[in-house]
Amino acid sequence: MLPVLVATGITLLLLQPPVDGELFTALADMEELLETEAVLITNLDSYVQAQEEKLMQLRRKVHEYRREHTEAARDVSAYLSNPVNAFLLTKRLTTDWRYVENLMTYEVGKEFLENVTSFRSVLKFPSDEDLNGAAVALMRLQDTYNLDTASLARGMLNGVQYSTKLSAGDCFELGRQSYLNGDYYHTVLWMREAMDRLTSEVNRTATKEDVLEYLAFSTFKQGNIQTALSMTEELLELVPDHERAVSNKAYYEKELQKEAQQKILRGDDGSEEVPIDTTTKIQKEATAHVYDTSERKLYEQLCRGEQQPPIELRSQLVCRYTTNTSPFLRIGPLKLEEAYLRPYIVIYHEVMSDREIERIKQYARPRFRRATVQNYKTGELEFANYRISKSAWLKDAEDEMIRTISRRVEDMTGLTMETAEELQVVNYGIGGHYEPHFDFARREERNAFKSLGTGNRIATVLFYMSDVTQGGATVFPSLHLALWPRKGTAAFWFNLHASGRGDYATRHAACPVLTGTKWVSNKWIHERGQEFRRPCGLQLDHSEEEF
Numbered sequence: 001m002l003p004v005l006v007a008t009g010i011t012l013l014l015l016q017p018p019v020d021g022e023l024f025t026a027l028a029d030m031e032e033l034l035e036t037e038a039v040l041i042t043n044l045d046s047y048v049q050a051q052e053e054k055l056m057q058l059r060r061k062v063h064e065y066r067r068e069h070t071e072a073a074r075d076v077s078a079y080l081s082n083p084v085n086a087f088l089l090t091k092r093l094t095t096d097w098r099y100v101e102n103l104m105t106y107e108v109g110k111e112f113l114e115n116v117t118s119f120r121s122v123l124k125f126p127s128d129e130d131l132n133g134a135a136v137a138l139m140r141l142q143d144t145y146n147l148d149t150a151s152l153a154r155g156m157l158n159g160v161q162y163s164t165k166l167s168a169g170d171c172f173e174l175g176r177q178s179y180l181n182g183d184y185y186h187t188v189l190w191m192r193e194a195m196d197r198l199t200s201e202v203n204r205t206a207t208k209e210d211v212l213e214y215l216a217f218s219t220f221k222q223g224n225i226q227t228a229l230s231m232t233e234e235l236l237e238l239v240p241d242h243e244r245a246v247s248n249k250a251y252y253e254k255e256l257q258k259e260a261q262q263k264i265l266r267g268d269d270g271s272e273e274v275p276i277d278t279t280t281k282i283q284k285e286a287t288a289h290v291y292d293t294s295e296r297k298l299y300e301q302l303c304r305g306e307q308q309p310p311i312e313l314r315s316q317l318v319c320r321y322t323t324n325t326s327p328f329l330r331i332g333p334l335k336l337e338e339a340y341l342r343p344y345i346v347i348y349h350e351v352m353s354d355r356e357i358e359r360i361k362q363y364a365r366p367r368f369r370r371a372t373v374q375n376y377k378t379g380e381l382e383f384a385n386y387r388i389s390k391s392a393w394l395k396d397a398e399d400e401m402i403r404t405i406s407r408r409v410e411d412m413t414g415l416t417m418e419t420a421e422e423l424q425v426v427n428y429g430i431g432g433h434y435e436p437h438f439d440f441a442r443r444e445e446r447n448a449f450k451s452l453g454t455g456n457r458i459a460t461v462l463f464y465m466s467d468v469t470q471g472g473a474t475v476f477p478s479l480h481l482a483l484w485p486r487k488g489t490a491a492f493w494f495n496l497h498a499s500g501r502g503d504y505a506t507r508h509a510a511c512p513v514l515t516g517t518k519w520v521s522n523k524w525i526h527e528r529g530q531e532f533r534r535p536c537g538l539q540l541d542h543s544e545e546e547f
C-alpha cells in the first residue's frame with residue numbers, strides 16, 4: 001500500500017526499513033535455495049497432476065451423463081419404458097451424483113499445501129528481508145557498473161545474455177523494494193521500466209495503475225511535483241475513484257500553487273527555474289558508510305577497470321622469485337609480482353592449491369555468519385550495508401591444513417604468526433562487497449585490539465580462493481590500483497608504516513561481484529613479535545598518523 005498525502009500536507013510514510021536479511025549475503029547459501037526450489041517444483045507438479053486427474057474424472061462423468069441424457073431425450077417415453085434405463089437414471093442422480101459431488105468437494109491441494117508447511121521447517125526459505133537485500137544488491141551493481149535499466153531488464157550485460165528477461169512485474173517488484181528503502185531514484189528507474197515492459201506484454205504481470213501510483217509518488221519525492229501531478233491525473237483517468245490518487249492530486253495542486261505564490265513574492269518570472277531532474281541520484285542508505293564523492297567515483301571507476309596507476313609507476317614494477325623471507329624458500333621459491341611500491345603491495349602466485357581451497361571451504365561453510373564490522377564507539381560488532389558477505393574464522397588447531405596455511409604465510413612474509421588472527425574465510429554473493437576501509441585500527445578505534453595485547457594489524461594477506469567471472473576486484477582508490485582475483489594467488493601489504501603508524505594509502509575495498517562468486521581468506525598479522533622481523537623505522541613520513 002502506498003502512502004496517502006493528506007490535505008494537511010502530512011505524508012503518511014509507510015516505509016519499513018528492512019531488517020538485515022541473511023541468505024542473500026553469500027552465494028553458498030543461495031545454492032540451498034535452489035534445492036528448496038527443486039522440492040517445491042516436484043510438489044507443485046504432483047499437485048497439478050492430481051488436479052488434472054480430478055478434472056479428467058469429472059470430465060469423463062460429464063461425457064457419460066451427456067451421452068445417456070441425449071439418448072433419453074431422443075425418445076423420452078421409449079427410454080423410460082425400459083426398466084433398466086429407469087433404474088440407471090435414478091442411480092445417476094443418487095449414488096452416482098453423490099460420487100460426483102464428493103469429487104467436486106475433494107480438496108486436492110490440501111496435502112500439497114501441508115507438504116509446503118512441513119518443508120518450511122526443514123528447507124531454507126528466503127525471507128522478505130532477503131528479497132530486499134537481493135534487490136538492493138542489484139541496484140548496487142547497476143550503480144557501480146553503470147548498467148542501464150533497459151538492458152538489465154532485457155537480461156543483457158555488455159552485449160551478452162546475462163540473465164533471463166525481466167517481466168513488467170519483476171521490474172515493478174524491484175521498484176517496490178527500492179521504494180521500501182526510501183530509494184526513490186531507483187524506484188523511478190524501475191517503475192518506468194515496468195511501464196515500458198507493460199505495453200508489450202500480452203499476459204500482463206503488473207497493472208498500469210499500481211505502476212503509476214509508485215511512479216507518481218516517487219517522482220514527487222524526487223522533487224518533480226508537476227510530473228507527479230500529470231502521472232496522478234493519468235492514474236485517475238484509469239481509476240477515477242482511486243482514493244489515494246484523489247487526495248494526492250489535491251495535495252500536489254496545492255504544493256504547485258504554493259510554489260507559484262512564492263515565485264511571485266520573490267519577483268521571479270520563472271525563467272531561471274532549474275528543471276528538477278527526477279533521475280538525480282539521491283543518497284539513499286541512511287547508514288551508508290561515510291566517504292567523499294571523489295573517492296566513490298574513483299572506487300567505481302576502479303571496479304569497472306577504468307583506472308590504473310600511472311605508467312611511470314607501473315614501469316618500475318617487477319616479477320621475481322622470492323627466497324629471502326624464510327630459509328625454506330631457498331628450495332621452494334615463491335612467485336612474487338609487485339603491484340605497487342609505496343606502499344609495497346605484492347601478489348604471490350600459486351600459494352594455495354585447489355585441494356586446500358576445497359578443504360577450507362568445507363570447514364567454513366557450516367559456520368558462515370553474516371560478516372560484521374566493529375562500531376568503534378560502542379565496540380559492538382554489527383551488520384552494515386557497506387560490508388555484505390558471509391564469513392567464518394578457522395583456528396590453526398582445527399586442522400593440519402589450516403596450520404600449513406599459517407606457516408606458509410610466515411614463510412611468505414617473514415613475519416611471526418604467533419600474534420596473528422585466525423584465518424577469516426569470506427564468501428561474497430552477487431552484489432556482495434566491502435566499501436573502502438582500513439584494515440588497521442585508527443586512533444579512535446584503538447580499543448579494537450587492546451584486549452588482545454597484540455598491537456595493531458601490521459599487515460594483511462588476502463588469499464583469493466576463486467576466480468570471479470565479472471567484478472569483485474580489490475581496489476585501492478587513492479593508489480588508482482585494482483587487484484583482480486585469481487584462484488590460488490594472494491595479495492600482501494603492510495598496513496602500518498615502519499614507525500607503527502597507519503598507512504592511509506592502504507585504504508581499500510572489495511568491489512561488488514557482478515557475475516559468479518568470490519571466495520577469499522584473510523590472515524591479519526599483528527605488530528607484537530615482529531620487532532626483529534620488521535624493525536621500527538626512525539623516520540616519520542609526513543603522511544603518517546599516530547596510532
Ligand SMILES: O=C(O)CCC(=O)C(=O)O
Pocket residue numbers: 426434439462472473474475508509510511520522
Ligand atoms: O575481498 C576483498 O577483496 C577485500 C576484503 C577486505 O578488504 C577485508 O576483508 O578486509
Ligand SMILES: [Fe+2]
Pocket residue numbers: 437438439508
Ligand atoms: Fe580489508
